[in-house]
Amino acid sequence: MEDKKALGQCLLLDGVVFTFLILSFAVAILQPTEEQLLNLSMVSGVTFGTLIVTMALAYGLIHFKIKTVGYLLFSPPKIDDSAHHVSWFKTFWGVQLTVAFVVACIVGIRVTDFSLYELFDEQGMMGARRIFSSLFTPNFDILPRAVLAIVETIFMAFMATVLAVPVAFVLSFLCAKNIMGDHPVAFALYGTLRTVLNVTRSIEPLIWAIVFSVWVGIGPFAGMLALLLHSVASLAKNFSELAEGISEGPIEAIRATGATPVQVVWFAVVPQIVLPYTAFTIYRWDINVRMATIIGLVGGGGIGTMLIQYQGQAQWNEVGCLVIVIAVVVWLMDTASAYIREAIK
Amino acid sequence: MSDTILKVEKLEKTYDNGVQALKGVSFDVKRGEFLVIIGLSGSGKSTLLRCLNNLHQPTGGRVTFNGEDITVVKGSKARSIRSKIGMIFQHFNLIPRYSVFKNALSGSLSRAGTLKSLMGIYNEEDKKRALDYLDLVGIKEKAYIRADQLSGGQQQRVAIARALTQNPEILLADEPVASLDPATCHTVMDYLKKVNRELGLTVICNLHFLSLVRQYADRVIALKGGELVYEGDPSHIDEKWFEEIYGEGAKEVHIN
Numbered sequence: 095m096e097d098k099k100a101l102g103q104c105l106l107l108d109g110v111v112f113t114f115l116i117l118s119f120a121v122a123i124l125q126p127t128e129e130q131l132l133n134l135s136m137v138s139g140v141t142f143g144t145l146i147v148t149m150a151l152a153y154g155l156i157h158f159k160i161k162t163v164g165y166l167l168f169s170p171p172k173i174d175d176s177a178h179h180v181s182w183f184k185t186f187w188g189v190q191l192t193v194a195f196v197v198a199c200i201v202g203i204r205v206t207d208f209s210l211y212e213l214f215d216e217q218g219m220m221g222a223r224r225i226f227s228s229l230f231t232p233n234f235d236i237l238p239r240a241v242l243a244i245v246e247t248i249f250m251a252f253m254a255t256v257l258a259v260p261v262a263f264v265l266s267f268l269c270a271k272n273i274m275g276d277h278p279v280a281f282a283l284y285g286t287l288r289t290v291l292n293v294t295r296s297i298e299p300l301i302w303a304i305v306f307s308v309w310v311g312i313g314p315f316a317g318m319l320a321l322l323l324h325s326v327a328s329l330a331k332n333f334s335e336l337a338e339g340i341s342e343g344p345i346e347a348i349r350a351t352g353a354t355p356v357q358v359v360w361f362a363v364v365p366q367i368v369l370p371y372t373a374f375t376i377y378r379w380d381i382n383v384r385m386a387t388i389i390g391l392v393g394g395g396g397i398g399t400m401l402i403q404y405q406g407q408a409q410w411n412e413v414g415c416l417v418i419v420i421a422v423v424v425w426l427m428d429t430a431s432a433y434i435r436e437a438i439k
Numbered sequence: 440m441s442d443t444i445l446k447v448e449k450l451e452k453t454y455d456n457g458v459q460a461l462k463g464v465s466f467d468v469k470r471g472e473f474l475v476i477i478g479l480s481g482s483g484k485s486t487l488l489r490c491l492n493n494l495h496q497p498t499g500g501r502v503t504f505n506g507e508d509i510t511v512v513k514g515s516k517a518r519s520i521r522s523k524i525g526m527i528f529q530h531f532n533l534i535p536r537y538s539v540f541k542n543a544l545s546g547s548l549s550r551a552g553t554l555k556s557l558m559g560i561y562n563e564e565d566k567k568r569a570l571d572y573l574d575l576v577g578i579k580e581k582a583y584i585r586a587d588q589l590s591g592g593q594q595q596r597v598a599i600a601r602a603l604t605q606n607p608e609i610l611l612a613d614e615p616v617a618s619l620d621p622a623t624c625h626t627v628m629d630y631l632k633k634v635n636r637e638l639g640l641t642v643i644c645n646l647h648f649l650s651l652v653r654q655y656a657d658r659v660i661a662l663k664g665g666e667l668v669y670e671g672d673p674s675h676i677d678e679k680w681f682e683e684i685y686g687e688g689a690k691e692v693h694i695n
C-alpha cells in the first residue's frame with residue numbers, strides 16, 4: 095500500500111476489531127472480578143498492548159496480501175477482480191466481519207442485561223399496563239398549564255435561534271476557506287475557530303444545560319443558553335459550508351468595481367446565501383423546540399421540567415396530557431418548517 | 440495628458456502554486472484605443488487583465504496608469520484604482536437575484552459609501568447614470584426585471600452598463616463573448632465598439648476568434664506561454680502569424 099494515511103487507518107481499524115475479539119474472549123474465559131476490571135492502569139495497559147500486537151498482526155496479514163476489512167475499506171483494489179470471484183464467507187474479511195458481529199451481539203446481550211424473562215414477567219407487565227392505561231386516559235385539567243409551559247419551551251427555542259443567527263453568520267465567514275483566503279493569520283483563525291466549534295457541537299445540549307443550570311440557576315434561561323451555544327456551533331457549520339459553495343464570479347465582479355470588503359460581502363455574497371441560510375435557520379428552530387423539551391428534563395425549564403415533575407410523582411394521567419401536547423406541537427413545527435423550507439427553495 | 444494611459448513593463452505573475460503565468464510582458468496602451476489580446480487557453484490573458492486592475496497582485500515588473508505607479512497598491516488606494524478601471528467577464532458575473540437596475544447601480548459602490556450602500560441609499564446622479572448606461576446598451580426597458588431572467592447577451596450588456604456606471608477610464612473585457620452564440624456575440628462587440636467610439640473609453644479585450652479581432656481591434660498583442668509574441672496591426676496578422684501564435688497546424692475559424 096503506497097498511501098501512508100490509508101495504511102494507518104486500515105491497521106487501526108483491523109487492530110481495534112482484533113483487540114475487541116481477543117479481549118472479549120479473555121474476559122469470557124478468565125472471568126475477572128469487578129475489582130480487576132476497575133483497575134484502570136492495568137486495563138488500559140492490556141488494551142493498548144493488545145492493540146499494538148494486533149496492529150502488527152494486521153500489518154503482517156496485509157503484507158501477505160490477505161484482504162482484511164480495513165484493507166477493503168480504506169484501500170479498495172483499483173481493479174475489479176470479480177471475474178475470479180470467491181464467496182464472501184470463504185474470504186478472510188467475510189469471516190472477520192461475521193465473527194466480530196456475532197461476538198458484539200453476545201457481548202451486547204450480556205452488557206444490557208437483555209432478558210425476555212423480565213420483559214414478559216407477570217408483575218412487570220401489570221405495571222406497564224397500568225402506566226399505559228393512565229397515559230391513554232390523560233388528565234386534561236392541567237392542559238392550560240401545559241400550554242403555558244410549552245409556550246415557554248417554544249420561546250426558549252426561538253430566542254436561542256434568534257440570538258444564534260447573527261453570531262453564526264459572522265463566524266460562518268471566518269470558517270469558510272474561500273472567503274478567508276490563504277493568508278497565514280487568516281488560516282490560523284480559521285483552524286482555531288473550526289476546532290472550537292466542532293468541540294462545542296459534539297457536546298450535547300443536554301450536557302450544556304446541566305452546566306448552565308449550575309451557572310445561572312435552574313430554569314428556562316439555562317436551557318436557552320444551552321440551546322444557544324449548540325445552535326451557534328451547528329449553524330456556523332451549516333452556514334460556512336454554504337458559503338464555501340458560492341460562486342466566485344459575482345465576488346470578483348463587485349471587487350472589480352472598487353467596492354470595500356464589507357460591500358463585497360453584502361452585494362456579492364449575501365444575495366447568494368440568504369435563502370439557504372433562512373432555510374437552515376427555520377430548521378434549527380424546529381430542532382431547538384424538540385431539544386428544548388428534552389433539556390427541560392434536567393431543569394432547563396418549559397414543558398420538560400413539568401414532565402419530569404409529574405413523572406417523579408408517578409402521576410401518569412398528567413404525564414399523558416403533557417406527552418400529547420408535546421407530540422402535537424412538535425408535529426406542527428415539523429410540518430410548518432418543512433413547508434416553509436420547500437417554499438423558499 | 441499624455442497619449443499613453445497605461446504602461447506595462449516587464450510584468451510578471453507567479454501564482455502561489457508556482458505557476459508562472461506572466462514572464463515579463465511589456466506594452467503600452469494608448470488613450471482611446473481598442474486593444475485586443477489574443478493567445479491560446481492558458482497563455483495568461485486573464486491573468487494579465489487582473490494584474491492591471493489589481494484583482495491579482497503582480498509579482499514583478501511595473502504597471503503605470505496615467506503616470507502613476509499602480510503595481511503594488513493596497514486598501515483604499517487599490518479600490519480607487521479599480522473604480523477607474525471597469526471590467527466585464529466571460530460569465531457576466533451579475534448578481535442573479537438582483538434587478539437589472541440594481542446590478543447596473545452596483546457600479547457606483549465605490550462612490551456610495553459603505554454604510555449608505557448597505558442601507559440601499561444612492562444619490563440621484565448615480566441612479567440616473569445607471570439608467571442612462573442601460574439605455575446606451577439598449578436594455579433600459581428591462582431595468583426592473585431580475586438579472587437571471589435575461590439571455591446571455593442581455594446579461595453581458597447589463598455588465599457593460601455596470602462597468603460604465605463606475606465612470607471608468609479603461610474597460611477591461613475578459614473574453615466577453617466566449618459564451619455567446621455568433622449573432623449575439625457581434626451585438627455585444629458592437630456595443631463595446633460603440634462605448635469605445637462614443638465615450639472615448641479605452642478598451643482592453645481578450646478574444647479568441649481572429650475574425651473578431653480583425654473587425655474590432657485597433658491594435659493587437661498576442662501572448663504565448665506568458666510571453667508577448669506579437670504586437671501590431673490586426674491587418675498584418677496572416678496565416679503565418681496565426682501559426683506562430685496558436686502553434687503549428689492550427690486553422691483559423693471564421694465566425695460571422
Ligand SMILES: Nc1ncnc2c1ncn2[C@@H]1O[C@H](COP(=O)(O)OP(=O)(O)OP(=O)(O)O)[C@@H](O)[C@H]1O
Nearest residue numbers: 454456458460478479480481482483484485486487
Ligand atoms: N488563481 C490561480 N492560481 C493558480 N494558477 C492559476 C490561477 N489562475 C490561472 N492560473 C494558471 O495561470 C496560467 C494562465 O492562466 P490564465 O487564466 O491567465 O490563461 P488564459 O489565457 O486566460 O486562458 P483561457 O483562455 O483558458 O481563459 C494557467 O496555467 C493557469 O493554470
Ligand SMILES: [Mg+2]
Nearest residue numbers: 484485486614
Ligand atoms: Mg481566461
